[in-house]
Amino acid sequence: QVQLVESGGGLVQAGGSLTLSCAASGRTFSIFGVGWFRQAPGKEREAVGTIDWVGRQTSTADSVYDRFTISKDDANDVVYLHMNTLKPEDTAVYYCAASDRNPADFSARTYEYWGQGTQVTVSS
Numbered sequence: 001q002v003q004l005v006e007s008g009g010g011l012v013q014a015g016g017s018l019t020l021s022c023a024a025s026g027r028t029f030s031i032f033g034v035g036w037f038r039q040a041p042g043k044e045r046e047a048v049g050t051i052d053w054v055g056r057q058t059s060t061a062d063s064v065y066d067r068f069t070i071s072k073d074d075a076n077d078v079v080y081l082h083m084n085t086l087k088p089e090d091t092a093v094y095y096c097a098a099s100d101r102n103p104a105d106f107s108a109r110t111y112e113y114w115g116q117g118t119q120v121t122v123s124s
Contacts (some may be wrong), residue, residue, distance in 0.1 A: 001026045001027060001113075002024060002025070002026045002027055002028060002030070002031060002098050002100060002112075002113040003024070003025045003026045003113070004022055004023070004024055004096050004097070004098055004113055004114065004115035005022070005023045005025075005115055005116070006020060006021065006022050006023075006094065006095065006096055006115040006116065006117060006118040007020070007021045007023070007118060008020040008021050008118060009093075009094060009118030009119045009120045010119075010120070010121070011121045011122075011123065012086055012120070012121070012122055012123070013122070013123050014086060014087055014088055014122055014123065014124050015085060015086065016086050016122070017082070017083060017084045017085075017086065018083045018086065018120060019080055019081065019082050019083065020036075020080065020081040020083070020094055020096075020118060020120070021078055021079075021080055022034065022036070022078065022079040022080070022081070022096030022115060023076070023077065023078050024077040024078070024079070024098060025077065027100065028053075028077045030100040031053040031098050031099070031100055032052070032053055032099050032100060032101065032102055032103050032104065033050055033051065033052050033053055033098070033099055033102070033103050033104020033105075033110075034050065034051050034053060034072075034079045034096055034097065034098050034104060035047060035048075035049070035050045035096070035097045035098075035099075035104055035105070035106070035108075035110070035111055036048040036049050036050070036070065036079075036081045036094065036095070036096055036097075037094070037095045037096075037097060037108060038090075038092035038093065038094045038095070038120075039092055039093050039095070039117075040089075040091060040092040040093075043092075045095075045108055046061070046063075046092075047061055047106035047107070047108070048060065048061055048064055048068060048081065048094070049061060049064070049068060049069075049070045049081070050070070050104035050105060050106065051070045051071075051072055051079055051104060052103065052104055053072075053098075053104075056071075056072050056074075058070045058071075059104075059106075061106065064083075064090075067083065067084050067085045067086075068081060068082065068083050068084070069081075069082045070082070079096060081094065081096075083120070086120075086122045087122060088122045088123065088124045089122075090120060090122050091120060091121050091122050092119075092120060093117040093118065093119050093120075094117060094118050094119075094120055095114055095115055095116075095117045095118075096114075096115045097110075097111035097113060097114045097115070098111060098112070098113045099111045099112055099113070100112065100113075
């Protein structure tokens with residue numbers, strides 16, 4: 001089992017920055033990859049980006065590729081989502097997810113473990 005806890009959400013003005021954290025615990029050695037997703041009210045869950053657990057290769061969605069980056073602290077098993085130049089349309093609950101069976105990709109069905117989510121609100 002893997003447990004995930006997100007933190008770092010909050011209220012920020014448009015143009016600002018936030019960094020979200022996803023702390024993994026449990027059988028972290030078994031993780032293949034981690035994905036970041038977001039879900040705005042009334043909208044489907046959307047992939048934001050992924051990171052391979054060991055190789056740390058990252059991918060970001062086209063909608064955020066020039067503003068969001070993903071990194072990992074290997075020593076502490078924490079994955080970060082660095083968000084810059086935030087826009088009101090980035091407002092959503094952000095989730096991290098992990099899989100111990102599949103490589104990271106942009107499909108929510110890939111992941112067996114999910115965090116509880118953290119709210120990001122961007123004011124205009």
